[in-house]
Amino acid sequence: MDFLRVVLVVLLGAVVSGLLTFLEIPFLKNHQFKQYIREDGPSSHQKKAGTPTMGGLAMIAALVIVTFAMVGISKISILMLVVTLLLGGIGFMDDYIKVAAKHNLGLTAKQKLALQLLLGIALGVYIRFFTDLGTAVYIPFYGKQVNFGALYIPFVAFVLVAMANSVNLTDGLDGLCSGVTAIVAFFFALMGLKLGQASPTSFSAALCGVCLGFLVFNKNPAKLFMGDTGSMALGSAVAVITIVMKMEFFLLIAGFIYVMESLSVIIQVISFQTRGKRIFRMSPIHHHFELGGMSEKNVVFMFWGVTLVCSLLAYAIFLLRA
Numbered sequence: 001m002d003f004l005r006v007v008l009v010v011l012l013g014a015v016v017s018g019l020l021t022f023l024e025i026p027f028l029k030n031h032q033f034k035q036y037i038r039e040d041g042p043s044s045h046q047k048k049a050g051t052p053t054m055g056g057l058a059m060i061a062a063l064v065i066v067t068f069a070m071v072g073i074s075k076i077s078i079l080m081l082v083v084t085l086l087l088g089g090i091g092f093m094d095d096y097i098k099v100a101a102k103h104n105l106g107l108t109a110k111q112k113l114a115l116q117l118l119l120g121i122a123l124g125v126y127i128r129f130f131t132d133l134g135t136a137v138y139i140p141f142y143g144k145q146v147n148f149g150a151l152y153i154p155f156v157a158f159v160l161v162a163m164a165n166s167v168n169l170t171d172g173l174d175g176l177c178s179g180v181t182a183i184v185a186f187f188f189a190l191m192g193l194k195l196g197q198a199s200p201t202s203f204s205a206a207l208c209g210v211c212l213g214f215l216v217f218n219k220n221p222a223k224l225f226m227g228d229t230g231s232m233a234l235g236s237a238v239a240v241i242t243i244v245m246k247m248e249f250f251l252l253i254a255g256f257i258y259v260m261e262s263l264s265v266i267i268q269v270i271s272f273q274t275r276g277k278r279i280f281r282m283s284p285i286h287h288h289f290e291l292g293g294m295s296e297k298n299v300v301f302m303f304w305g306v307t308l309v310c311s312l313l314a315y316a317i318f319l320l321r322a
Contacts, residue, residue: 001198006189006205009070013209017062021055021217025224028052033099051222054095055214056230060088062210063237071202075131076244080203083123083240087164088233090115095227116164120157127243128152138246140253140314143321145246159248160239166258167235168228169265169284174220176286176300180257180307181234182211187254187311188241191318200245207237220297253314257307260285 033054064081071077094107107115127133135152136145148155171177185208192201211234217223226234238255242248252259264285271279281291289299 001201009202009205010209013066013206014213016065017210017213018216020058020062021214024058025052052224053227054229055224056226056233059210059214059230060233063206066206074199076199080240084233084237086119087236088229091228091232095229116161117157120160124153124156137248140249140317156243163239164232164235166262168231169261170258171231172284173286173296173300174222175215175218176303177231178211178215178218179304182208183307183311184254197245200241204241250314254311256310257303
């Protein structure tokens, strides 16, 4: 596995994703799979109502194709793909209910959380008892792996659930989630290349390419949205990549935007419930900047830039590991 192959996988992922997304748009329009904008969101977003959603289906299909074509069949690659498909399936159920019911409500929060937790626990059990990946996790700055033992299964479940929901929250502006995830995925491809882990490297590169191909149509003004189908699939893909690489804690650095999106919601809810006051103009935090006067495009570019800087920082920390 070398850098040239990583680039090749990225390019193939972009081409396949772009082509499938192009073909998917008229299909979604013909079947009335349209986005219903939440009433309590920014008023400027109401003009997006009617934009085709569930574009994540093309992303998932592209990832499957590129995985079989370039990543190869191995226990690890199949594991990463299955987890991505299952979480994407939860997102699909949520999207389909929204579309069928013609409103912006899908699965309840408790239903989604229960399904995500069930899958996260199953993943932790499978890795601990049915693979040779072990239960150790690499800790940045400390420079060594720490064996989590019995805590490993709940830890894996937490990482998977947290990422699925954090990426879902990040998917609030045109091109934001797909762009951020493309950068993060490429970072982990470089990390996997350095570690000599072929399957996670290729899968990360494929994920990066898939996001870039989708971004062609998802950039502002978006011709379609990925929906929960896409965001949950992307979140689970990034999570399972780090889990098999044993580099979960690097998500706190490279995936800083994901972390801030989730924290902004948590802080906002706690503050409003305990003090009756809001910290942010609106959460997730990308809406805070929008309501502060920044254009949607500029907020997206700023978040892309932050992700690039954080990914470079994470890679520098990784290279300096003991």
